[in-house]
Amino acid sequence: MLTSLTYLPMLTLSTHIPSMPKSPARSTSKPYHHGDLRDALVRSATELLRSEGPDALTLRGVARAAGVSQAAPYRHFADRRALVAAVAEEGFRRLRSAMLEAVQSAPGPLGFKAVAVAYVRFGHQNPAEYRIMFGPELGNQDDLPALQTTSRGVLEFVAEGVRGLQAAGVVVEGDAGMIAAALWSMLHGLVMLSLDGQVAGVTTSLDELVETTTKLMMFGMARRAV
Amino acid sequence: MLTSLTYLPMLTLSTHIPSMPKSPARSTSKPYHHGDLRDALVRSATELLRSEGPDALTLRGVARAAGVSQAAPYRHFADRRALVAAVAEEGFRRLRSAMLEAVQSAPGPLGFKAVAVAYVRFGHQNPAEYRIMFGPELGNQDDLPALQTTSRGVLEFVAEGVRGLQAAGVVVEGDAGMIAAALWSMLHGLVMLSLDGQVAGVTTSLDELVETTTKLMMFGMARRAV
DNA sequence: ACCTGAACACCGTTCAAGT
DNA sequence: ACCTGAACACCGTTCAAGT
Numbered sequence: 207m208l209t210s211l212t213y214l215p216m217l218t219l220s221t222h223i224p225s226m227p228k229s230p231a232r233s234t235s236k237p238y239h240h241g242d243l244r245d246a247l248v249r250s251a252t253e254l255l256r257s258e259g260p261d262a263l264t265l266r267g268v269a270r271a272a273g274v275s276q277a278a279p280y281r282h283f284a285d286r287r288a289l290v291a292a293v294a295e296e297g298f299r300r301l302r303s304a305m306l307e308a309v310q311s312a313p314g315p316l317g318f319k320a321v322a323v324a325y326v327r328f329g330h331q332n333p334a335e336y337r338i339m340f341g342p343e344l345g346n347q348d349d350l351p352a353l354q355t356t357s358r359g360v361l362e363f364v365a366e367g368v369r370g371l372q373a374a375g376v377v378v379e380g381d382a383g384m385i386a387a388a389l390w391s392m393l394h395g396l397v398m399l400s401l402d403g404q405v406a407g408v409t410t411s412l413d414e415l416v417e418t419t420t421k422l423m424m425f426g427m428a429r430r431a432v
Numbered sequence: 433m434l435t436s437l438t439y440l441p442m443l444t445l446s447t448h449i450p451s452m453p454k455s456p457a458r459s460t461s462k463p464y465h466h467g468d469l470r471d472a473l474v475r476s477a478t479e480l481l482r483s484e485g486p487d488a489l490t491l492r493g494v495a496r497a498a499g500v501s502q503a504a505p506y507r508h509f510a511d512r513r514a515l516v517a518a519v520a521e522e523g524f525r526r527l528r529s530a531m532l533e534a535v536q537s538a539p540g541p542l543g544f545k546a547v548a549v550a551y552v553r554f555g556h557q558n559p560a561e562y563r564i565m566f567g568p569e570l571g572n573q574d575d576l577p578a579l580q581t582t583s584r585g586v587l588e589f590v591a592e593g594v595r596g597l598q599a600a601g602v603v604v605e606g607d608a609g610m611i612a613a614a615l616w617s618m619l620h621g622l623v624m625l626s627l628d629g630q631v632a633g634v635t636t637s638l639d640e641l642v643e644t645t646t647k648l649m650m651f652g653m654a655r656r657a658v
Numbered sequence: 659a660c661c662t663g664a665a666c667a668c669c670g671t672t673c674a675a676g677t
Numbered sequence: 678a679c680c681t682g683a684a685c686a687c688c689g690t691t692c693a694a695g696t
Binding site for chain 1: 654
């Protein structure tokens with residue numbers, strides 16, 4: 207009953223439609239809906255995740271934040287998980303950038319510690335994103351090839367660093383991939399456990415923990431033969 | 433086997449759970465509801481988690497599996513998170529047992545590797561539980577003192593082992609808590625990354641990875657001075 | 659081609675009420 | 678004291694329909 211009377215159509219007359227060419231919206235501040243809703247959704251999702259926490263990362267909430275209907279995201283993402291994966295991908299890219307910047311500012315053997323510090327710092331500065339990147343929802347990435355490629359980039363980055371140190375004679379010979387996996391495990395575990403507050407009693411200074419950890423990784427915990 | 437509904441009839445309502453004579457309700461002529469619904473809920477939750485995955489760990493689903501109404505769990509758990517915490521607690525207890533068994537079967541310096549193997553094996557044999565134990569829902573445990581105590585037990589256990597090795601002159605001196613945190617980080621990261629398939633390309637054998645990792649932890653990756 | 663509105667089946671949580 | 682039934686406000690997802 208109410209339907210036909212109370213619902214007035216908005217000003218969608220043809221005369222109002224700007225002569226938008228095919229190229230993506232650029233000058234339009236916000237005429238109608240985005241030329242790139244996909245990107246807008248990923249951005250909204252990331253913002254929501256940071257400001258409201260992981261529980262706020264709902265498809266409906268993100269759609270709301272982006273100003274579209276709840277069904278609209280399905281034009282761009284197969285399901286909620288695909289949207290989450292897109293957020294994680296962006297995170298992996300930023301993590302890689304942070305590590306890259308670290309080695310560039312401190313090349314050679316010193317780079318190892320610089321990367322470790324940058325890695326742990328990234329996790330602590332982006333806790334919600336970090337958790338999503340390694341969370342259970344994306345545990346099996348077999349059906350998310352784009353994410354898989356991006357996340358594999360981290361291991362590849364570390365392995366490359368290991369090879370460099372091996373070539374410089376600083377690090378023992380051996381499978382660089384395995385050594386890199388061990389290093390990454392260490393860093394990842396450190397971020398996770400500290401985010402969880404599991405190692406809170408150990409020290410007040412995270413930097414100190416990273417320091418101890420990287421030293422241990424470098425020289426081991428076995429006592430040298432006297 | 434993706435995340436789908438897969439609604440199965442689930443004929444679990446047969447005369448389940450033989451009434452334990454130990455519980456207070458003994459003269460119960462009615463086979464009505466458990467003298468210990470709390471325990472039954474935790475058990476149902478764990479079973480659901482293992483068989484159907486993390487998405488099945490819903491309060492309503494658990495209540496259904498236990499044969500009570502959807503509101504009944506609220507007599508025993510403040511909210512869904514409290515139930516999840518109870519499941520995680522049980523997991524931490526079993527993890528500790530597995531580690532304890534490992535040191536007992538291989539005491540001394542060899543115990544280090546035995547514990548590492550037992551730890552990683554636990555994670556891989558109980559992936560869903562392991563993820564819950566360290567998942568984002570329980571990230572901040574400040575309001576879950578029981579869980580906090582149980583999970584802290586793991587770090588304490590490792591630290592105790594480190595102290596033993598230090599006393600035996602096998603491990604370098606230094607803050608045992610920090611060294612333990614580094615060791616735990618390594619093991620935790622290894623479990624997580626391998627469960628996520630992030631280090632799948634490195635080796636086909638997880639045992640080999642654990643082997644390399646523990647050696648690295650023991651002797652470091654720095655090349656000895658020639 | 660892209661988006662909306664409405665619907666369906668689920669969920670966490672609350673609360674009066676039953677026994 | 679412990680549990681049920683019904684309700685509320687959310688979800689993810691689908692689908693016919695609009696422009």
